[in-house]
Amino acid sequence: MEKIQTQAEWIARAKAVFPAGGFGNFDPNIVIHDGKGSRVWDENGNEYIDYLIGSGPMLLGHGHPEVIEAVLEQLPKGMTFFANNAAGIELAEDIIAAVPCAEHLRFLSSGGEADMYAMRLARAFTGRDKILKFEGGYHGMSAEAQMSLAPAQMSNFPQAIPDSAGIPDAVRNEMLIAPFNDLDFLRSLLVEHGHEIAGLIVEPLQRIIPPEPDFLEAVREECNKYGIVLIFDEVVTGFRFSYGGAQETYGVTPDLCTLGKVIGGGFPLAAIAGRKDIMVHFDQAIVGSDQWLMMLGTLSGNPIAAVAGMKTMEVLRRDGAYDTLNANGERLMGMFKKHLTAEGIVHQVVGHPTLFDVVFTDQTVRDYRHVQQSDTNRNAKFNVVLRAEGIFKSPGKTYPSLALMEADFEQTDRAISVAAKAIAYS
Ligand SMILES: Cc1ncc(COP(=O)(O)O)c(C=O)c1O
Missing domain, CATH: 3.40.640.10 (Type I PLP-dependent aspartate aminotransferase-like (Major domain))
Incomplete structure (x- = not known):
């Protein structure tokens, strides 16, 4: 029987063949095994709600029939x-x-x-x-x-x-x-x-x-x-x-x-x-x-x-597709605002419902320098806790998909709440 490789083994193999241990795109400390609908799983079987969606292409979710x-x-x-x-x-x-x-x-x-x-x-x-x-x-x-x-x-x-x-x-x-x-x-x-x-x-x-x-x-x-x-x-x-x-x-x-x-x-x-x-x-x-x-x-x-x-x-092109996508994004943007505000954390949720992220600043974000001047360390900590809570996203973007289901929203809401509390006390 073929031996199942753990994520750590895959990471070691990647380090042996790639400079910086990866494809150059994303954190090489996670190796994705598969994706279905709104979710992806890593090589250790950990499940995540996917807000990276392949850096944008998988707008319908993974494996759309x-x-x-x-x-x-x-x-x-x-x-x-x-x-x-x-x-x-x-x-x-x-x-x-x-x-x-x-x-x-x-x-x-x-x-x-x-x-x-x-x-x-x-x-x-x-x-x-x-x-x-x-x-x-x-x-x-x-x-x-x-x-x-x-x-x-x-x-x-x-x-x-x-x-x-x-x-x-x-x-x-x-x-x-x-x-x-x-x-x-x-x-x-x-x-x-x-x-x-x-x-x-x-x-x-x-x-x-x-x-x-x-x-x-x-x-x-x-x-x-x-x-x-x-x-x-x-x-x-x-x-x-x-x-x-x-x-x-x-x-x-x-x-x-x-x-x-x-x-x-x-x-x-x-x-x-x-x-x-x-x-x-x-x-x-x-x-x-x-x-x-x-x-x-x-x-x-x-x-x-x-x-x-x-x-x-x-x-x-089907009726309601973009309404659903926008509604999904607005709901998520609202969750970030709600939990970060509840913890008294200065932030802006910046972007469009189909593509956005949190920037830790009190300034209106108008250009690159405003993002640079924001609290990027806090952002990194926030993303680490979100990942641990089963949220898979890029460090600077959240991409909603059309595959998101009610259970995804509920879990995401809980994850954001945990992450907001964690960075409030760190
Ligand atoms: C705005 C924009 N332009 C160009 C590119 C490059 O596209 P690709 O990665 O397919 O070369 C990207 C990739 O993320 C992008 O976000």
């Missing part, structure tokens, strides 16, 4: 072709029908790749080099995206700080960094540099920080004024905030957007979508070699991912 059925139907027909296939074409049609800015689309395997192409595409379209991003904004792992993602040292805007080794200064020199939600700063930066900037990339909800009223509208106007390509990174918000994403929710249409997570239904798939006259730079026959962006990816448009994504989106 209709998604499994769609995947099982596709599997014997072929796992990947590299060539155009019907599943990928249909998924593209569904996305274009849903997302306001999407006229044409290309697939990739990860959100970070989509963001990299979006920035390159803005450069090709405008013939300019500079990219503007907001401090703390996350857009994957490209050299550009690694600028001022999570700087420990606060520098003067608009200077970019690399968050990774191995990035040449040449990249840094072409990046401009601005604080999120600061229109005055943005406007003055654009007066000086507006005509040099190819693209402005922004998460419409930056990590968990909402845009202030009219911020995105004003960003849209400023981009129009200077001919800057506005890129919404909707890798997280796409098909989560609403079926049309944050651009539908906030009523601001970018020129390009990037999508990932939900559209692959738990499989590797992402997309860049947007205006045809910009996306045309992927068509060499029309723009010519000098203006063309080559784009290749072995798994782009993978049919298994496409059918999983399509089925996930079909479920999300």
Whole structure:
């Protein structure tokens, strides 16, 4: 009989094969064995309510029977072709029908790749080099995206700080960094540099920080004024905030957007979508070699991912799906507020019902620096107790799913109460 491995054994094996003992994504001291509906289990059989949901894709919960059925139907027909296939074409049609800015689309395997192409595409379209991003904004792992993602040292805007080794200064020199939600700063930066900037990339909800009223509208106007390509990174918000994403929710249409997570239904798939006259730079026959962006990816448009994504989106289109998701999130946000307030703990619950977290501060959280200045030690302690109480979440985000049941809410309420008490007395 095969010996059952304990979690400690798996952790030791991981340390032997991975730098820092893990995939690089998440705490390597937990190894997940399986997931079903709203729950996951670790290799020791401990059960958790899952608020990580694979870092966002598993919006329907784990092992949704209709998604499994769609995947099982596709599997014997072929796992990947590299060539155009019907599943990928249909998924593209569904996305274009849903997302306001999407006229044409290309697939990739990860959100970070989509963001990299979006920035390159803005450069090709405008013939300019500079990219503007907001401090703390996350857009994957490209050299550009690694600028001022999570700087420990606060520098003067608009200077970019690399968050990774191995990035040449040449990249840094072409990046401009601005604080999120600061229109005055943005406007003055654009007066000086507006005509040099190819693209402005922004998460419409930056990590968990909402845009202030009219911020995105004003960003849209400023981009129009200077001919800057506005890129919404909707890798997280796409098909989560609403079926049309944050651009539908906030009523601001970018020129390009990037999508990932939900559209692959738990499989590797992402997309860049947007205006045809910009996306045309992927068509060499029309723009010519000098203006063309080559784009290749072995798994782009993978049919298994496409059918999983399509089925996930079909479920999300059903009556009441987003009402339930939002209600689930609001209920959880309310629990955090209730218990932390009862213990007299200064905090803010920041975000959108579909994606939020607690920040231990008395300030309104408007940008990255406000989160940095919050009591992050308290946050870490809070998350440790939540984990011990059966809550599985990322250190900076809580993602509700549609799979949450009454028992999950009851257990979560108790867990938050215990965690709030624990940090009140620590
Ligand atoms: C806003 C945002 N953009 C891009 C990415 C990168 O996506 P991926 O991990 O699929 O490369 C992420 C991942 O979490 C994200 O949150």
